[in-house]
Amino acid sequence: MTTVALKAKDYKSGVKPIWCPGCGHFAVFAAITRALAYLELPKERVAMISGIGCSSRLPAYVDSYGFHGLHGRALPLATGLKVARPELNVLVAGGDGDGFSIGGNHFLHACRRNIDLTYIVMDNRVYGMTKGQASPTTAPDWAKSKMTPHGTGVRRFQPAAIALSAGATFIARGYSGDPKGLTHMLVEAITHPGFSFLHVLSPCITFRPDQRSWKTGVHAFAEGPFEEPVEAAREIHADDGLGLGVLYAEKLPVWPPHIKPSGSLAEVEREFLT
């Protein structure tokens, strides 16, 4: 066990991030290390699980246990780990493509399960690693990708609204440009018993320089956190997508329930006797 109090920098592995200068993910990474230090979580008790994408590189940069798995499959991998080892602090990190497109089905079912995971999605509304294609959260008229020269023409995926209707018990939105607020939110998300979804606006300066305007566009949610889904839904739909704060927090038993072992393999085998 670690006995000396750790500082935020102690949670950095020293591996150099692949991110572009100015990327919002640097600030999210820093906020995560500050939250871990604030909570005094022993490094070896933390597991950082991710899929594929720019933000999914995070586990290598955090000095904890980690798994950089498959594109879209971070949540199931983390679910298996948490069910098998419930005493660990399991954090899941990824981007908007990883979580809402290829991993969309797992997002829905992880929300439903209320398993005690913290899911951090760094949303920059673009596929950065594959050099600038539209993601599920990209506006339909964004025509800067060669793959969708007229824009996607497809409505935006609404992460907070979908998490709410799928049954997530903690929903918040943060912004990489507000590191202090983000750190607070991370602490709340990690300590929330059950599935916590933290949607982080994290601009991609390289492919979405227009996202520099988020700095002036972000604002606190008018109200919240709510305990009633209907009220949270109203706030989400009234918002322009740049509202920040904890939107929804519900107390619900954590899944799966703990069941005490009650038998032996020898007893199981005796059932086969004719």
Place this chain on the structure above:
Amino acid sequence: MKGEMGEKRNTDISVAITGSGGSGAVTAGLILLDAAARAGLYGLMMRSYGPQIRGGESASLLRFSSRPVACMDDHVDLLVGLDWRNAGRFAQEIPLTSASLVLSDPAAGAVPTSFAASGAEIRELAFKAHAEGVAKGRLNMVAVGAAGALCGLAQGVIDAAVRKTLAGKGSEVVEQAVVCASIGYEQAGAADPAPDSTSKSAERWNISGNEACGLGGLRGGVRFVAAYPITPASDILEWLAPRLERLGGSLVQAEDELASVNMIIGASYGGVPAMTATSGPGLSLMQEGLGLAVASETPVVVINVTRGGPSTGIPTKSEQSDLNIAVNGMHGDAPHLVLAPLNVPDCVFTTQWAIRLAEHLQTAAIVLSDQSLGQARTVIDPPGEREMPLERVAEPSPQADYRRYALTGDDISPMTLPGIAHGMYTADGLEHDELGIPSSLAADHHRQLNKRRDKINAFDFGADWAELQGDGALCLICWGSASGAVFEAGARLRAQGMSVRVIALRLLAPLRCDALTQALADVECTWVVEQNHSGQLYHYLKSQGVLADDAHLLARPGPIPLRPGEIVNAITENG
């Protein structure tokens, strides 16, 4: 089986019971199997269904013998028709001869021509009328008594089997069933009822192949399972769920197979031996996850209960057509393990072995069972547990210079687990260096590729890679579930005076080429026998250079089970 069983009684009898939905053909089969076990016989029961979810016609196919039974016989000695609605659809699965006996209820109409054309003797027995004479009587119980009598089973064992099988249904149901069965027993016209004895000669197990795979997993230490329901693998999961719970483990019903394979990778990364069970469509979806297990060196096991393919195929019927995807499925160079149980009791051993091998070698293992094994119910000698000192190589107290993917003498790198201080690393599907840090350098890629190959290839798998029988110049090579019919075909050919060798492969990847070449020494004629369309094992063995140029192939796709007679015929007709 004209009339009396004569010499054949209690040695080797095949029975089929057919009926439409709700008639109780399957319950009748389960009772007969239990009664045979009580009489000291071994047995095998397969079920066949029409496509309806509920209420469709069904058939129980049984074989009893004084020796262990691993496949269906060529013909059915006794066919019991509870009724004949849609029974014609089973004609191919229930081959009769002129020596067979058909029990038919006159109230159910004429025996379908597809059965009657065999020239089998048809004997009438009024199941329905006799059952109606008993309060709440069921005609399938009359049939159980009659079939049991004709098989030479003592009335006492039938009575006991009825009581045990129906115990959960309440005393009223049990009592009517006992009365109906005794009426059937008397009415069957068996010339010489067997002496009444319920004493068992030995302790036996009544177990299905899917249960046996589940048990093998538990014996292997599996305490986490994640899976998506799929026919014909779901029984494994339904059997495991409550038992894992009792043993302190967990089963998660995943949202799809992409999730289930990644869930078991997560649990195994946490140090808990983990497996999933699926069938062809699920195995296809799991390929990317299996590649991740190989690259990140995380032990996982997939039980693939093969059904007819490709695509949705024939979900309720058996085939051995997933060998190609199991051996060659993942992208990139991804060495892993592929094993196949040879019969129902071997499902226990092979699954346990697969778990221990995957744990020890830190890789993915695919176990190729199939519907014919998985959904077969057998009476067997209890499968003993073998010592398997194949532990996961752990690093319980790592130092600061810990390297998760260190190149060691046997290329197995000691593994830390979350919770262990100073052992932190990030498992990765990206190519990496010894520390686990992503790397696209040629040297790192080559070193890790070699390591992942050599740790498996250099491992001593011992003698369990195959079951070998005989040393004849004629050699039958098979794998997995075909082994039952092939071993029996080998025995029949020997009885004809031929000198026969059988090689039944249990370990398919890595293929033990040296051992196989040695096992094939002095063979003059080779037959590869498998239940698929393209000869997947044949071409695999050819590609590895272990098969003679003039080797013969008997590849017959599903859905009808391979029978020993067709193997014998193929070989003898070829000269």
